[in-house]
Amino acid sequence: MSLPYAILTALLEKPSSGLELTRRFDKSIGYFWSATHQQIYRELGKLEESGAIRALPGPRQPTRGQKKEYEVLPAGRNELAAWVAKIEDPKPIRDALLLRLRAAGVVGTQGLEAEVRRHLTLHRAQLAEYRAIEERDFGNGRDSEGDRLRHLVLRAGIDLENFWVGWLEAARAELADMGPGVSTGPDTGTDARTGPESTA
Amino acid sequence: MSLPYAILTALLEKPSSGLELTRRFDKSIGYFWSATHQQIYRELGKLEESGAIRALPGPRQPTRGQKKEYEVLPAGRNELAAWVAKIEDPKPIRDALLLRLRAAGVVGTQGLEAEVRRHLTLHRAQLAEYRAIEERDFGNGRDSEGDRLRHLVLRAGIDLENFWVGWLEAARAELADMGPGVSTGPDTGTDARTGPESTA
DNA sequence: ATTCTTTATGCAACTTGTTGCACAACGGTG
DNA sequence: CACCGTTGTGCAACAAGTTGCATAAAGAAT
Structure with a gap:
């Protein structure tokens, strides 16, 4: 998937916290790869665990409600560089x-x-x-x-x-x-009905 | 979601079995809304249960390995017509x-x-x-x-x-x-490494 | 001091989409 | 008739994305 790489890119451009990333995803990067704060927090957790990023120091312990900034580690940068060169087919549109x-x-x-x-x-x-x-x-x-x-x-x-x-x-x-005048009107079904069981 | 409507459209164009639909999704409709056979079978089940479509007669009982064709019922057609007119914002690209x-x-x-x-x-x-x-x-x-x-x-x-x-x-x-000569080479990480725990 | 709003992190449950595999019927071939 | 490839349906498990809500800290308002 691409989300982790989107996050790595954003973090390389500027170390940030989850919420800051979320906001930045509403602009620039999010224009072609959107993500909710949920996805971002979850992914940040995985990236930290895998050693691609780490939380910047500062007095931590009760991580709740407390701002937590991340930066990219060399391992993460390498993964990103590898992904840039990777062979990956374009996916058909879905509209x-x-x-x-x-x-x-x-x-x-x-x-x-x-x-x-x-x-x-x-x-x-x-x-x-x-x-x-x-x-x-x-x-x-x-x-x-x-x-x-x-x-x-x-x-x-x-x-x-x-x-x-x-x-x-x-x-x-x-x-x-x-014009709107088209085949088989969209509302005629209550009378011309054929019951699901009528012939089965 | 759009998949059920894609299926209804396909079935209205021509009643089909799951596998036939899967094949048709590899062309025409699938060009802008792809789906695997799994998704299609699952959705067919839901649509049948909700009364939007029904299986064509024929000697049924052990549904395994046996071809099963579906057709759209009036209720399904109405749902589709309603969806066509529905207000639904375009989703940003994801590339x-x-x-x-x-x-x-x-x-x-x-x-x-x-x-x-x-x-x-x-x-x-x-x-x-x-x-x-x-x-x-x-x-x-x-x-x-x-x-x-x-x-x-x-x-x-x-x-x-x-x-x-x-x-x-x-x-x-x-x-x-x-040219390929660019900032911070992608492979220099094994030596210039900063350990995840070195400062934390 | 209590309350309210804003900033911030995160869990849980659900929906969609993907992957791998099992199983059944059908038609040919040795 | 036993075997095998094709057609066909489907379960199970997972991955990705969405929605709703809980929780906590910090600052401003009363």
Whole structure:
């Protein structure tokens, strides 16, 4: 899995506590690998046990409610470097909206256009957000190697959202063209019913 | 979750057995919502129990090793139609390669370019496959509403792969430009080691 | 001083998805 | 007919991700 490596990366960028990581996952890294605080705490525990990271000193004992910062150990850094070079196939997308379009081909498009419009709005907003980040963080030239890589990742986000916006616009146009009048209405089932046991 | 709806859609397109569904999921629907036979059998069981689908007649009793076909009941069709219109936010992408790029910004790009090239090949192949399907299934005009929707979904696949190919080409160029010589080598850990307990 | 909110860590239970294997029927082949 | 590969269904155990809640410390409010 990728979560532990996401955490190692984040910790190398800056040693942090679980909650700080959670917050940072809501931005940057979380844009393409989200995680809840639960996952993060659990993973931090495992990483510490395996010797990939360690808690920074400070007066510890009752770990509850007390802030606990972690840093990456050499072993963890090596694992991360190994993972970067590892052969791992891309996983096919998993998108519910595409599935819904497909389903609409069978049960009708009732209510779909509104959803498509809503998604369009959300993706446009995300695109704008990414563009703002790009302007803010990569506006000038002068980028270090790390910066160039981060910029590349950001551009993937931008291009992806661009794809969505373009495709959703086409989808909306197509749906508008067809109108809601479609095959086999979605609510006619109470009367035309065929009982599950009627023929079995 | 979306799996049950994917199954309902597939079953509405054509009543099938678990194994047939599994095979069909390796094509078409599985391109954007994959599932193993295990998931499918489990879900079929739940759907049957909830009255969304039922097994077609035929001489049953010892269900083991015996083919068992399912069809969708009105209740299942209604659930599917309701799901199509449901408000459901798009989930952020989850892509390990982007994560690896990001990690490379911290531990070095060693071995990454090869992976990027490999992914490029895979995505080009997928793109070609989609294009072939498009030509085969949607070459002429004359499409029914269902066809138009399926075509839309396919175009999403095509555009997505197109995005990947373009972005991966840019990434490869950028990586080639930087070369493998990067910050803090990935293997230096056996000597420069800081023991986990040395300061705690 | 007590209460309330915020920061912070974590357990438990559940859902989804994956992997490995067992078992049953069916059809051919020696 | 005994054996074997294919088709087909399914259990069990695990891994990953989600949700809800408990707990503890610290600071601010009354």
